[in-house]
Amino acid sequence: MDDVGAKKRRPGGRSAQVRARVQAAVIELLADSRLEEVTIPRVAERAGVHQATLYRRWGNIAGLVDDIVAERVGELAPIPDTGTLRGDLELAAVRFAEVIAPLGGIMIRAAALATPDADSSVTFHTRATQLQAMLDRAAARGEKAPTLTELLEGITAPLYFHELFFGRPADAEHARTLVDRLLIYVEASR
């Protein structure tokens, strides 16, 4: 996997078009069906692509979802340095909320579909490393910073949880509320 998004041959070639239509179909189905109703034949039909193509290229639904998630998570990869911990956290939280929102809970479902083996999630590990770097920057500036665990549990977990249990994504305002909460705690506990 060198150039997942654009593909090797051509940006607008047939393969790329198939991929785009298939990804859209998966997201639509994931958004308004129960998980077990999201099948290769149904994705193929909605995308107007032959079943055999999907089986050959992605193998199964999990493969399809992995492909989509890897691409989306890649979009929020570089966490900008705003100069303050609060700025960094708010940006990261809001962007994360925005990315998972339109995916309508597929992030969490993707996690569910993936191999039980947690370490295999390269995507997650990469993300964690980036967040840790953000915290290190804050610490270097002398700010009181939470631990990575506190960050994941205080912000990421609630954002996931929101979608899963309330059936709707958290909005940007709520994301900022979570940051606020975390910082109040950090301030009080150090």
Next chain:
Amino acid sequence: MDDVGAKKRRPGGRSAQVRARVQAAVIELLADSRLEEVTIPRVAERAGVHQATLYRRWGNIAGLVDDIVAERVGELAPIPDTGTLRGDLELAAVRFAEVIAPLGGIMIRAAALATPDADSSVTFHTRATQLQAMLDRAAARGEKAPTLTELLEGITAPLYFHELFFGRPADAEHARTLVDRLLIYVEASR
């Protein structure tokens, strides 16, 4: 649903045995298979029960999982009144962690499988009501209490996602840490 766990007829009757064997089979499969491999026929085979029985009683995998989760969550139903908010929270958190821990991360997958419509989850709603009552008791005693959302996001969400993020369930000590964190925040923010 008056007596979910024990069933109407007999605690050790045939129906109850079937149910127990089926639940065990689901949990085993959920633990060491990819989600899409968890099917009614496979559950039936592992449980030594006829497929038709499962289709008639539970309809599909989601129904099965709902049943299991409802039972497990039901086990921690009555939240004891320890006299202090901290005591109540710690007891509730630790017991919750203990209940979901042996399920080893299947809770997340189970949640993904369960009905997407969150409000329809009677179990969740019941639980939320109980927790709210606990908070009301604390408020009546004049303690500074978190909101229900703060509780769910500060304790329940991290406990659910610990497995997903860190590959292992949260233990009792971590549950208490979460309570600590929440109370520090509440104390500082009011």
Next chain:
DNA sequence: ACGTTAAAGCAACTATCTTCGCTTTTGATG
């Protein structure tokens, strides 16, 4: 004990998913 009833077992049937060999299209290369 005996009859009643609800749930489980059984087996055949239908529907849906998955695979496979082959043909056709399409994008890159000379």
Next chain:
DNA sequence: CATCAAAAGCGAAGATAGTTGCTTTAACGT
């Protein structure tokens, strides 16, 4: 613009999942 290779389309065969009417078992009441 002719050729080659990779990927998509096609359709049929095989595997698996889901359904249904009927029979059998067993828990409960009398």
